[in-house]
Amino acid sequence: MPLAYIFTKLIRDEMIKLTKPVELSLFMGNNIEDNENVRSVLKIYEESSNELLSIIEVSDPIIAKNYDVKHFPAILFINNEGKELIRYLAKPFGAEIRPFIDAISTFSGDPNYYESVIKENIEKIKPSIIKVMITNSCAYCPEIITFVNKFAIASKGKIKSVIIDIMAHPDISESHDVSSVPYTIINDKKTFIGMVGPEEVLQELIGGN
């Protein structure tokens, strides 16, 4: 069975479980092929969601500037207050489907396993950005993506997660000298190479202040 079929079926089977409306923003750049590549995948999510997922395409450079979007295409999870929680500089396909759907469902308001501990510690956490550099063949990456996205949602954006496919954005990986994934960077300082668990990341967010 072709992988593309399996992955498309996975999106359809999971997105149909969405129960609340969600809106994601797709910021598009000048590269038509790249835009279309991500747009076509998001369309599968949208069409499988019983009209609960809406993808808002953004090509206004002023809005992009407001959110400091410099790499395209970018998928942003923006809450009702206009605050960005999660940014995907990666196509949510293959191994990245499940964590992406998980982020959508949690963003829609489904319960979040890490929420109570994040809330308990929110005062100790400074505004933070967690970048997770991934490749689509990395088996450990989806695990990290899943919990950092949940941290971002639980913190209402005080923690922001950025998921970066380094094959699509080699300039970002070169600027951080990345040659191994998953590669997790907190506030452009502390790095974790390889698998890291939610506890270690949260300890860094708390202890790093």
Added chain:
Amino acid sequence: MYNIDMDSLDLEKTYDLVVLGGGPTAIACAIYAARFALDVLIVGKIFGGLIATTDIVENYPGITSTSGQGLMEMFKDHMNSLNIPYITDEIRSIENAGDYYVLHSFFQKFKAKSICIATGSERRKLGIPGEAEFAGKGVSYCATCDGPFYIDKVVCIIGGSDSAAKEALFLAQNVRKVFIIYRKEEIRAEPINKKKVYENEKIEIINNTNVVEIVGKTNVERVIFDNGKELEVDGVFIEIGSIPNSEIAQRIGVKTSEKREIIINRKSETNISGIFAAGDVADAPFKQAITGVAEGVIAAYSAFDYLKEVKIEY
């Protein structure tokens, strides 16, 4: 949707069985436990375990060929079909509360009448100069993760196991040259994979050789052998076996072997009543996904039996 339906997660409930781990063994154990109508929960740090980092799996009956990730997707679908909750977390301590155990993580605590430890193993480190210094800068423990960084480059794999052979075959698809550096006379891969390695023109085996140092400036540039010779490489993949993740078991008094593997009997029982173990973390001599699955299944059955025998309501 993905990890857990939080509405179904009842932290006050005492689970019949909590399975620790996220690989095939843990999932097989949970699937059988669910079919035995046990209340089961899986708590794992890495979904998929080491098998998820395998490029091609060709020895799992019923599946001619798939990727490690593909196999785990099938496991996940099976698990989801039985509504088995899975949590990404790590249990730090376990206390015996009489009729049940209390498992503590940083985020939550869980109660369980029985436990199956299926925490698998992690890659063994070489412990030579340069290994830690160049981790993530040319030293890697996962070919499927980091292979894309080495397109048209020269890499070496240290180790001679079946996993090392499979990593070499995976990397050879895109790199210019792969050296397998092995300390013994002949690599000990499965014959079918060994044949593929020998037939692959991009792969060269250097036998009877140990790497004693990894050298470079900002990134890996070469390795130094115990015979004094050097080899220029862009990447070093270390595949010299694994160490069982048995710390949590040791902390609560579960007996382990000299290799730190949990000692189990044919029923996957440990020396502690109500605590079972299976898969790579246990002391079976041959460790494969399929054997771990079988041990996990036996552990589920033994837990079911245990709950009946000790008359713990399930």
